[in-house]
Amino acid sequence: MQHPLFWPTAALALLLLIDLIMIPGFFRLEIKDGHLYGSVIDIINRAAPLMLVALGMTLVIATRGIDISVGAVVAISGAVAAGLIGGDMVMINGAPEYVSKMPMVFALLIAMGAALLCGVWNGLLVSTLGLQPIIATLILMVAGRGLAQLLTDGQIITVYYKPFFFLGSGYLFGLPFSLFIVLAVGGLLLLLMRKTALGLFIQAVGINPVASRLAGIKTSALIFFVYMFCSACAGMAGLMISANIKSADANNAGLLMELDAILAVTLGGTSLAGGKFSLVGSIIGALIIQTLTYTIYSIGVPPEVNMVVKSIVVFIVCLSQSSQFRWHFSAAGIRSFKHFFAATK
Amino acid sequence: MKNAIQNLPKSLTLPKSAASQTRSLFNSPYFTSVITVALFAIMFGLGSFSYTGFFSVQVFFNLLIDNAYLLVIGIGMTFVILSGGIDLSVGSVLALTTMISAYLLESLHWPPLFVMICVLLIGSLFGAFMGALIHFFKLQAFIVTLAGMFFARGLCYLISINSITIDNPLYVSLSQARLTFFGAFISPSVMIALVMLGVAIYLAHYTRFGRAVYAIGGDEESALLMGLPVGRTKILIYSFSGFCASLAGILFSLYMLSGYGLHAQGAELDAIAAVVIGGTLLSGGYGYVAGTLSGVLILGVIQTLITFDGTLSSWWTKIVIGALLFIFCLAQRLLAIGGKARGKATA
Numbered sequence: 001m002q003h004p005l006f007w008p009t010a011a012l013a014l015l016l017l018i019d020l021i022m023i024p025g026f027f028r029l030e031i032k033d034g035h036l037y038g039s040v041i042d043i044i045n046r047a048a049p050l051m052l053v054a055l056g057m058t059l060v061i062a063t064r065g066i067d068i069s070v071g072a073v074v075a076i077s078g079a080v081a082a083g084l085i086g087g088d089m090v091m092i093n094g095a096p097e098y099v100s101k102m103p104m105v106f107a108l109l110i111a112m113g114a115a116l117l118c119g120v121w122n123g124l125l126v127s128t129l130g131l132q133p134i135i136a137t138l139i140l141m142v143a144g145r146g147l148a149q150l151l152t153d154g155q156i157i158t159v160y161y162k163p164f165f166f167l168g169s170g171y172l173f174g175l176p177f178s179l180f181i182v183l184a185v186g187g188l189l190l191l192l193m194r195k196t197a198l199g200l201f202i203q204a205v206g207i208n209p210v211a212s213r214l215a216g217i218k219t220s221a222l223i224f225f226v227y228m229f230c231s232a233c234a235g236m237a238g239l240m241i242s243a244n245i246k247s248a249d250a251n252n253a254g255l256l257m258e259l260d261a262i263l264a265v266t267l268g269g270t271s272l273a274g275g276k277f278s279l280v281g282s283i284i285g286a287l288i289i290q291t292l293t294y295t296i297y298s299i300g301v302p303p304e305v306n307m308v309v310k311s312i313v314v315f316i317v318c319l320s321q322s323s324q325f326r327w328h329f330s331a332a333g334i335r336s337f338k339h340f341f342a343a344t345k
Numbered sequence: 346m347k348n349a350i351q352n353l354p355k356s357l358t359l360p361k362s363a364a365s366q367t368r369s370l371f372n373s374p375y376f377t378s379v380i381t382v383a384l385f386a387i388m389f390g391l392g393s394f395s396y397t398g399f400f401s402v403q404v405f406f407n408l409l410i411d412n413a414y415l416l417v418i419g420i421g422m423t424f425v426i427l428s429g430g431i432d433l434s435v436g437s438v439l440a441l442t443t444m445i446s447a448y449l450l451e452s453l454h455w456p457p458l459f460v461m462i463c464v465l466l467i468g469s470l471f472g473a474f475m476g477a478l479i480h481f482f483k484l485q486a487f488i489v490t491l492a493g494m495f496f497a498r499g500l501c502y503l504i505s506i507n508s509i510t511i512d513n514p515l516y517v518s519l520s521q522a523r524l525t526f527f528g529a530f531i532s533p534s535v536m537i538a539l540v541m542l543g544v545a546i547y548l549a550h551y552t553r554f555g556r557a558v559y560a561i562g563g564d565e566e567s568a569l570l571m572g573l574p575v576g577r578t579k580i581l582i583y584s585f586s587g588f589c590a591s592l593a594g595i596l597f598s599l600y601m602l603s604g605y606g607l608h609a610q611g612a613e614l615d616a617i618a619a620v621v622i623g624g625t626l627l628s629g630g631y632g633y634v635a636g637t638l639s640g641v642l643i644l645g646v647i648q649t650l651i652t653f654d655g656t657l658s659s660w661w662t663k664i665v666i667g668a669l670l671f672i673f674c675l676a677q678r679l680l681a682i683g684g685k686a687r688g689k690a691t692a
Contacts, residue, residue, distance in 0.1 A: 066487070125671075129678055134431070134487060135627050139674065142614055143667020149660035259491060272485055304506055307499030314492035318484050325482045 004269045004276075007320075008284040011267070015291045022299045035171040039294065045169075047290035048178035049074075049237035053257060054264040054282040055186055056233030059226045061265050062206045064274030065126060065133035067227060070234040070261055072144025073118045074254025077238035079151040081111035082159050082248030104163055108239060115235020118144065119228035126227060127220035141258070148250035157248045168244030178240055182283070185233065189279055202226065206274030263310065264289055266317050377676050378624030378632075381639040388646045396653040403529040408645035410531060413538040414439065414593040414600065415615055415644070419623075419637040420545045421589025422616040424582050427549070429562040429629025430486035432583065434475065434493035435590040436612035438468055440605065441497040442594025447509035447604025450516070457515040464591050471497070472587020476580035494613070501606030508605035511598060520599040534596040541592065542638060549634045558582060562629025618666055619644055622673050643669070 019026045019039075029038040053070050060067045084107035118140055125136035159165075170177035193199030204212040205219050213219040234254075242248045266272060267288050268281025289310070296306050319325045393400030409416075418435045425432045442464045449455045449463065475493045479486050511517075523530040549555040557578040560568040569575045597608060623640030625632025647665050651657045 125674075129675065131674055131678055132627055135621070135670075135674055138614065138617065139667050139670045142618065142670065143664050146660040146663025146667065149658075150664065154658055154660060259495065262488070262491070266488070272488055302503075304499065304502030307495045308503065309499075311492045311495035311499060314488065314495065315478070318488055318492070319478075319482060 004278055005281055005284065008268050008281050008288065012284055012288050012291065015288060015295060019291070019295055019298075022295070031174070036174050039298075041176060043287070043290050043294050044179055045176040046294075047286050048176070048182050049240045050257070050260055050264060050289065051182045051283050051286040052185060052233045052237045052240070053230075053261040054268070054286045055182075055189060055279060056230030057258075057261040057265050058268070058270055058277050058279055058282040059189075059202060060133070060230045061262070061270055061272060062202050062274060062277035063223055063226050064206050064209065065223065065226070066262065066272075067122060067137045067230045068134060068258045069118065069122060069137040069140035069144055070230065070237075071254035071257040072141050072148065073115050073231050073234035074238035074241060074257055075145055075148035075248075075250050076118060076151070077111045077115045077235035078242030078248040078253045079148040079157065079250050080114045081107055081164070081239055082157040082242050083151055084110060085159055085161050085164050086157070104161065111239060112232065112235050115231050115238065116228060118235075119231025120224075122231060123224035123227035127223040145250065148248075148253075152248055152250045154250070159242070159246050159248070164243050165246060166243070168240050168242070168246075181236065181240070185236070186279060186283060193279065203275055203277070206277070260289055261286075263314055266314065376680065377673060378636045378639070380676070381622055381624055381636060381643060381673075385639055385643050385646060388643065388650065392646065392650050392653060399649075399653055401529070402527045404649065406526075406529050406531045406535070408642055408649060409535045409538070411600075411648075412641050412645045413532070413534040414597040414609070415612065415619060416538045416638060416641045417541050417589050417593040417596060418612060418616040419619040419641050420541055420634060421586035422613075423545070423620050423623070423625055423632065423634050423637045424549070424558055425486075425586050426617070426620050426625050426627060427562045427629055427632055428558050428579065428582050429565065430479070430579075430582070431490065431617070432472075432475075432586045432590075433487065433490040433613050434471075434497055435586060435593075435616055436609045436614075437494045437497035437501070438471060438587055438590035439594040439597055439612060440501050440608040440610075442468060442591040443598040443601070443604040443608050444501045444504050444509070444606060445604070446595065446598050447511050448504050450511055450513045451509055457513050461595055464594060465588060468591025468594070469584045469588040472590070473580055473584040475587070476583030479583065480576045480579045498606060504604075504606075506606065508603050511602045511604065516599060516602065520602055532599075534599055537592070537596060541589070542634070545634045554578065554581065559630055562631070564630075615644060615666075618670050621677075622669055624673075626677055627674070 016026075023039070026039050029036055029041065031037070053074070057067060057070065084102055085104055122137050122140060125131045125139070126133050129136075166177060168178065172180055193202075201212070201217050201222055204215070204217060205222055209219055234257075237257075238254060241253055245253075262272075264285035265277075265282045267285030268278050268283070270277040270281060292309065292313070293306060296309065297303055389400075389405075392404075398404075418439065422432060422435060445464050445467065446460050449460045450457060455463075471493065475489050478484050478489050519533055522533050524533065524536065549558065557568065557573045557575075560571065560573055561575055561578060565575060593609075593612075598604060601608065619640035620632070620637050621627060621640070622643055623633070623636030623638070625636060644666060647669075648662055651659065651661055
């Protein structure tokens with residue numbers, strides 16, 4: 001019970017148990033056309049963009065920051081990719097075929113470049129100018145969606161080019177392709193954190209930025225790259241989302257996603273005060289959110305309840321992280337409570 | 346104004362020559378508020394110059410009519426930001442207020458005045474609850490009000506996922522009432538918002554409560570050591586913000602004559618932007634409630650300019666607001682760095 005991943009895993013297990021009882025055939029997996037199908041696979045596939053964003057957000061929060069512009073970055077990268085790929089119908093050998101406006105690789109690279117630029121912007125404001133992270137990223141949160149709408153001209157851009165869809169709904173070795181992207185990014189990150197000093201540095205900056213700067217850590221460079229990484233993750237998530245819905249919707253893509261990502265990170269046991277963080281925890285947190293949504297939809301509770309349930313979960317998680325709250329339930333707290341009553345008698 | 350004087354940097358209260366006086370104007374924190382007013386004048390002037398029919402009292406009054414609700418939210422937000430906190434729930438509390446009012450009026454047929462009192466109470470209690478969580482359990486204001494935002498929006502959808510039209514006679518007559526001034530008209534909402542602004546200015550600058558707010562924003566620990574009622578003040582601040590949000594909800598339901606869960610989405614960000622552009626320091630402890638009015642007017646005039654132009658699309662509003670936010674944050678930051686350097690030089 002002392003392990004930091006105990007509570008998140010227990011929460012996920014509890015949700016899955018509820019699903020097992022309430023939803024018939026929840027864990028059933030089928031193989032159709034060589035692909036695995038089933039509720040669990042569906043949850044993983046839908047949670048993939050959130051898992052990516054949560055990974056980036058974890059590092060930002062670990063350095064005592066916060067990035068509320070990820071939703072806007074999702075909208076921007078989706079808009080750039082969809083706008084550049086588009087898909088014109090041409091006749092090839094007498095059959096209609098959609099081709100990309102420019103080679104897809106370039107389009108994806110440019111979209112990622114746009115996301116990285118957003119990260120550079122956020123990173124500069126936070127690390128060099130020393131703005132409060134929430135305000136620095138608020139600027140991009142407000143303006144970013146406007147930029148995305150500018151790029152799409154306020155319209156929903158539909159993509160017709162098939163290979164692009166692979167990013168969102170493709171399968172590799174029978175499993176969703178998005179899962180491999182998350183595994184790759186997560187795995188790389190875990191390696192960097194465990195096998196190099198980077199994890200320690202990030203933790204040090206989160207616990208005490210001034211002390212770590214005096215100890216010789218390049219604090220501002222580290223913070224800068226963390227924000228860049230977070231935006232890159234959001235950019236990838238944007239590509240996945242627009243590939244999944246086969247269009248770019250600057251108004252709604254990634255709307256409120258920053259909140260879900262922060263929620264996922266908190267659920268995973270990362271402290272919002274910086275310092276302690278858990279990448280695996282954030283992945284589990286994202287899975288909890290998606291499973292919760294799936295459960296709410298499947299057991300026939302009106303979807304409107306979703307937000308209320310989510311917010312109550314945040315309240316509970318926050319309270320459980322608060323040392324003041326825990327104190328009230330600890331032996332010392334109860335003793336002082338008894339003492340208080342004994343004194344008033 | 347007593348507070349403002351106490352909050353001024355040392356260099357301002359010392360006797361000074363004319364040259365240092367002009368320098369101190371640029372260096373003083375209220376410089377951003379001055380810029381805001383000048384910027385508003387320039388934008389309004391540019392509009393009057395470029396578009397026929399722009400320069401009129403009515404266009405100015407329309408800024409107030411369309412943004413009365415934002416001004417009221419902004420007033421509550423100013424107090425929260427002055428104390429070094431943030432309240433992300435105001436937009437959804439506004440939406441929840443419109444929804445509850447519409448439900449109570451249309452489905453339960455409660456008397457309209459009673460409904461108004463009820464929603465104001467609900468808003469204040471909601472704020473007080475969040476304030477209590479923030480104070481007693483030392484939770485971050487950001488995350489608590491974020492959860493509050495989810496919660497209030499979720500409650501809206503629990504009442505109904507559709508928009509509910511309000512056709513209560515009092516609401517309809519209030520929304521259609523026109524008060525004539527200088528040959529132009531304003532709505533009663535504007536009067537309410539301006540009265541609220543007056544009350545807030547009094548609260549911030551002439552009461553113990555206001556002094557405590559500034560002190561907490563300056564340095565919470567010192568405020569505590571000074572013996573100020575930090576906990577009570579913090580809870581009051583968030584209840585006041587909740588009260589403002591639900592009052593804004595009443596104004597909004599007069600404006601739209603409907604309750605809807607999607608009303609005023611993103612209003613919290615507009616309110617924060619207005620407060621920042623109005624010259625209040627985001628780190629807390631410095632700013633003017635009156636500055637929020639000019640912040641709101643600037644946001645309004647951007648929208649009006651875009652409407653008058655006709656060729657620009659609405660997303661330009663967001664981009665321009667973002668750019669303005671950037672400029673003002675940058676200015677505040679540079680002032681803060683300048684202030685520190687000056688402090689070192691005089692010490």
